[in-house]
Amino acid sequence: MKLTLKIWRQENSNASGKFQTYQVSDVSPDMSFLEMIDVLNEKLIVKNEDPIAFDHDCREGICGMCSMVINGRPHGPLKGVTTCQLHMRSFKEGDTIVIEPWRANSFPVLKDLIVDRTAFDRVIASGGYISVNTGNAQDANNIPISKIDADEAFGSASCIGCGACVAACPNGSAMLFVSAKVNQLSKLPQGQPERNVRVLDMVAQMDKEGFGFCSNTGACEADCPKEISLTNIAALNRDYLKASLMDQ
Amino acid sequence: MLDSKIPEGELSQKWTKYKSSVPLVNPANKRNLEVIVVGSGLAGSAAAASLAEMGYKVKVFCFQDSPRRAHSIAAQGGINAAKNYQNDGDSVYRLFYDTIKGGDYRAREANVHRLSEVSGNIIDQCVAQGVPFAREYGGLLSNRSFGGTQVQRTFYAAGQTGQQLLLGAYSALSRQIGMGAVKMYSRHEMLDVVVVDGKAKGIIARDLVTGKLERHSGHAVLLCSGGYGNVFYLSTNAMGSNVTAAWKAHKRGALFANPCFTQIHPTCIPVSGDHQSKLTLMSESLRNDGRIWVPKLKNDNRKANEIPEEERDYYLERRYPAFGNLVPRDVASRAAKERCDAGYGVGTSKMAVYLDFSFNMDRYGRIEANKHGLNNPSPEEIRKMGKEVIAEKYGNLFDMYKQITGENPYEVPMRIYPAVHYTMGGLWVDYNLMTNVPGLYALGEANFSDHGANRLGASALMQGLADGYFIIPYTIGAYLSNEIRSAAIPTDHAEFVACEDHVRNQLERLKNVNGTKSVDHFHKSLGKIMWDKCGMGRKGER
Numbered sequence: 001m002k003l004t005l006k007i008w009r010q011e012n013s014n015a016s017g018k019f020q021t022y023q024v025s026d027v028s029p030d031m032s033f034l035e036m037i038d039v040l041n042e043k044l045i046v047k048n049e050d051p052i053a054f055d056h057d058c059r060e061g062i063c064g065m066c067s068m069v070i071n072g073r074p075h076g077p078l079k080g081v082t083t084c085q086l087h088m089r090s091f092k093e094g095d096t097i098v099i100e101p102w103r104a105n106s107f108p109v110l111k112d113l114i115v116d117r118t119a120f121d122r123v124i125a126s127g128g129y130i131s132v133n134t135g136n137a138q139d140a141n142n143i144p145i146s147k148i149d150a151d152e153a154f155g156s157a158s159c160i161g162c163g164a165c166v167a168a169c170p171n172g173s174a175m176l177f178v179s180a181k182v183n184q185l186s187k188l189p190q191g192q193p194e195r196n197v198r199v200l201d202m203v204a205q206m207d208k209e210g211f212g213f214c215s216n217t218g219a220c221e222a223d224c225p226k227e228i229s230l231t232n233i234a235a236l237n238r239d240y241l242k243a244s245l246m247d248q
Numbered sequence: 249m250l251d252s253k254i255p256e257g258e259l260s261q262k263w264t265k266y267k268s269s270v271p272l273v274n275p276a277n278k279r280n281l282e283v284i285v286v287g288s289g290l291a292g293s294a295a296a297a298s299l300a301e302m303g304y305k306v307k308v309f310c311f312q313d314s315p316r317r318a319h320s321i322a323a324q325g326g327i328n329a330a331k332n333y334q335n336d337g338d339s340v341y342r343l344f345y346d347t348i349k350g351g352d353y354r355a356r357e358a359n360v361h362r363l364s365e366v367s368g369n370i371i372d373q374c375v376a377q378g379v380p381f382a383r384e385y386g387g388l389l390s391n392r393s394f395g396g397t398q399v400q401r402t403f404y405a406a407g408q409t410g411q412q413l414l415l416g417a418y419s420a421l422s423r424q425i426g427m428g429a430v431k432m433y434s435r436h437e438m439l440d441v442v443v444v445d446g447k448a449k450g451i452i453a454r455d456l457v458t459g460k461l462e463r464h465s466g467h468a469v470l471l472c473s474g475g476y477g478n479v480f481y482l483s484t485n486a487m488g489s490n491v492t493a494a495w496k497a498h499k500r501g502a503l504f505a506n507p508c509f510t511q512i513h514p515t516c517i518p519v520s521g522d523h524q525s526k527l528t529l530m531s532e533s534l535r536n537d538g539r540i541w542v543p544k545l546k547n548d549n550r551k552a553n554e555i556p557e558e559e560r561d562y563y564l565e566r567r568y569p570a571f572g573n574l575v576p577r578d579v580a581s582r583a584a585k586e587r588c589d590a591g592y593g594v595g596t597s598k599m600a601v602y603l604d605f606s607f608n609m610d611r612y613g614r615i616e617a618n619k620h621g622l623n624n625p626s627p628e629e630i631r632k633m634g635k636e637v638i639a640e641k642y643g644n645l646f647d648m649y650k651q652i653t654g655e656n657p658y659e660v661p662m663r664i665y666p667a668v669h670y671t672m673g674g675l676w677v678d679y680n681l682m683t684n685v686p687g688l689y690a691l692g693e694a695n696f697s698d699h700g701a702n703r704l705g706a707s708a709l710m711q712g713l714a715d716g717y718f719i720i721p722y723t724i725g726a727y728l729s730n731e732i733r734s735a736a737i738p739t740d741h742a743e744f745v746a747c748e749d750h751v752r753n754q755l756e757r758l759k760n761v762n763g764t765k766s767v768d769h770f771h772k773s774l775g776k777i778m779w780d781k782c783g784m785g786r787k788g789e790r
């Protein structure tokens with residue numbers, strides 16, 4: 001296949017970026033999207049040009065590192081698929097593909113397609129855990145947890161923290177990410193003692209990081225590669241309201 | 249020359265005795281001792297969180313943008329623990345014995361027994377952290393058997409056990425970061441170990457955003473940096489898992505043990521072309537219902553469905569009638585390579601064999617038809633019902649295969665080929681997990697001690713977390729209790745300066761080559777040599 005790529009190039013977080021156009025040929029439909037960029041980078045390196053910087057690691061859709069907005073959609077056109085698992089057979093001969101970084105105030109661009117997502121880590125550090133030191137645990141079967149609750153907690157916990165929800169949201173809101181963690185721990189008995197303080201602290205940190213407000217557009221759920229449900233946000237709102245009232 | 253420092257006494261009593269006699273560090277002194285942790289996977293995150301909880305000052309380094317992305321996250325299957333929740337006769341001794349036997353009796357017994365002893369604590373700790381393991385309807389934890397063991401001792405969270413365990417360890421680590429007890433350095437790569445008067449006293453790391461070299465001083469350095477599977481270029485490891493940390497430690501005198509012990513997994517998705525950057529593993533459970541075959545004819549270019557039954561060679565069933573398609577990993581891998589090398593491979597690359605579900609799809613379909621009381625169901629009806637059974641068992645794997653290859657495995661057989669997956673060898677460590685360089689430790693896949701020549705399924709996660717949560721917090725005291733009088737080495741010490749210069753010179757020398765080939769070009773070429781000459785089969789001098 002022959003393709004035209006319009007790729008966002010930006011030297012560093014202070015520089016202003018622009019789209020640059022590249023022609024690629026001999027693209028095999030069996031290539032992953034990232035392998036297609038690898039091949040382009042090989043050519044740029046041989047020509048002594050700066051290769052395109054992009055984040056990636058496991059390349060099997062679980063680490064959450066890859067992050068590209070492809071033709072306006074985080075992780076590209078397919079539902080429930082990360083960029084690294086997207087293959088070129090999803091495109092056709094002669095296509096023009098526009099590739100951009102995550103765009104959100106709280107995720108400044110570091111270079112080209114790489115953004116700084118440490119805001120997510122700071123939100124987790126503000127309360128996205130159960131306070132139990134190593135060695136303090138009781139026997140794992142001492143507290144039965146209904147399969148329904150355990151499965152729901154697992155559904156929320158399958159978030160890979162890639163940030164596609166923020167990139168998809170017109171407000172740059174991190175509500176889906178934050179609510180998935182809040183809801184995972186709220187569903188479990190072990191998460192109860194810190195339930196109120198957790199949701200208050202995490203939401204406060206989320207606001208401090210400059211993420212936008214949620215206006216229920218649902219774009220986050222539509223583009224989430226792990227199909228995390230919007231109902232997590234509803235559960236967060238309920239927990240937050242309850243915690244705020246009890247905090248008064 | 250090497251002293252493994254295995255405690256005296258009965259195997260089953262060694263760890264208990266050791267724990268009650270190992271020197272301790274008092275809380276006031278812990279505050280003055282700094283530990284550097286390289287890598288934030290299961291071993292690294294667990295060690296960093298636990299040491300910080302105990303009061304040590306900790307610095308953690310990872311090359312990813314967040315510690316949550318370490319490659320432990322990609323582990324699918326599960327984690328073993330000798331809980332005996334299923335009342336099927338499991339015990340610490342049985343888990344120990346299975347692990348030793350599975351490793352061809354080449355693992356260190358004292359370490360493996362200790363691993364087995366703490367395995368239950370890991371599950372307790374993870375559940376307390378909120379790790380959502382699979383549960384039964386009664387609310388208790390569910391187990392499955394794994395890797396041909398006779399007991400059900402594997403705990404799991406769907407096909408994402410590694411992810412859930414790592415996120416648990418990451419949450420414990422994040423809590424310590426939030427409290428200021430751990431300083432996190434993401435997007436940093438360790439490029440050398442600083443050795444002062446024979447002891448590891450710090451590292452040289454590079455900030456991957458600015459490119460600047462940094463000096464970091466500590467009283468001990470923990471390498472939790474994973475294995476060396478990527479020396480083969482193509483493996484199931486993450487792209488960034490490039491064994492630099494362990495290799496640099498080796499160059500500074502830490503010895504390597506059993507580097508030839510590489511686990512090659514038989515059920516991976518084959519290479520599709522020169523562009524291939526990495527390989528994807530599919531759970532071994534597929535061999536329960538898939539039959540492996542190649543055409544009887546060499547260089548047969550017909551499509552799989554055009555090759556009649558009598559012209560198919562089910563070579564595993566033919567050669568190993570007792571085990572059939574469920575032969576051990578190493579046997580299945582070698583047999584696939586042998587068939588492909590002999591010219592019977594399939595697919596465009598001819599470096600693959602078929603894993604065919606049609607036989608069992610029809611078998612399940614007939615069972616379903618019987619269940620529903622259908623008389624004379626058509627072959628189409630049988631196949632349809634069989635597909636549903638297969639989808640229920642392996643749906644996510646079939647979807648993944650289709651996503652990567654573009655072929656529908658419900659209609660055509662899967663193509664599989666073995667790939668490098670895990671490395672049992674690694675840095676030599678003593679019972680304390682310390683390398684032969686004092687103050688330099690290796691945890692998890694980075695060390696060599698617990699899996700012998702072959703790792704059992706669901707044991708990698710167990711070892712990473714055991715080392716991090718329950719072993720290093722004790723064993724590090726044996727060394728640090730003697731370091732309480734030594735102040736931190738200032739980073740302007742001559743050894744730090746010399747080490748940074750060494751790193752800088754090497755980087756500049758490489759940069760100034762001004763060659764016309766990329767780094768990946770060399771990695772690919774060297775990896776091919778490794779795979780061809782030191783891969784699955786090797787004989788005589790080459």
